[in-house]
Amino acid sequence: MKMSTKGRYAVMAMIDIGQHGGVQGTSRPVSLGEIAERQDISQEYLEQLFGKLRRAGLVVSSRGAAGGYSLARPSGEIAMSDVILAVDEPLRVTRCEGDAVEGCVKGERCCAHDLWSSLGRQMMYFLESVTLEDVIEKRNLALAASIKQAKDRSPAGLQM
DSSP, X not given: OBOXXXXXXXXXXXXXXXXXXXXBTTBOOBOHHHHHHHHTOOHHHHHHHHHHHHHTTSEEEEOSTTOEEEESSOGGGOBHHHHHHHHSOOOXXXXXXXXXXXXXXXXXXXXXXXHHHHHHHHHHHHHHHOXXXXXXXXXXXXXXXXXXXXXXXXXTTOOO
C-alpha cells in the first residue's frame, strides 16, 4: 500500500482538531502551532496541508490572535477518504494506474494485478465508510464500516 506522509499527517491533524476544537462556531479554533506540538509535525508542513484541506471544504480558518482552524462540518459528516484524497493522490496498492495496465509488467496485466487492484478498492471502501467522528470516539472501525456499508446497500426504508 502506498500512502504518503501527507495523507497520514492530514488524518492526524484532523483528528487533533476534532479532539481539541471542533466545528466552526461551536468551539475555539485550533492553531497549527498547537497541532504541530501535539503531533510532532512541522508547522510549515501543516500549513501546506491545511491549504489543501481548506480548499476541499474540510476546515475553515479564522485570523487573529485567537485564530486557527475548525472543522467545516460535523466530524460525523467527514469521511476519512475525504481527508486523504484532499491532500494526496488516491491510495495505490499496485504500480499500475487503477485498473489500467500502464506501469504493469511489459504493458500487460501482471499475474497479481486483480488481487492488488481489488485490495485497493476495499481500502477505499473502508476509508469511505469510516468517519472522523468514528476515529475520535475510538469506535470499532471495522464494525462501524461494516454497518455503514450494510445500511448503504439496503433498500430505502429497510431497518437493520
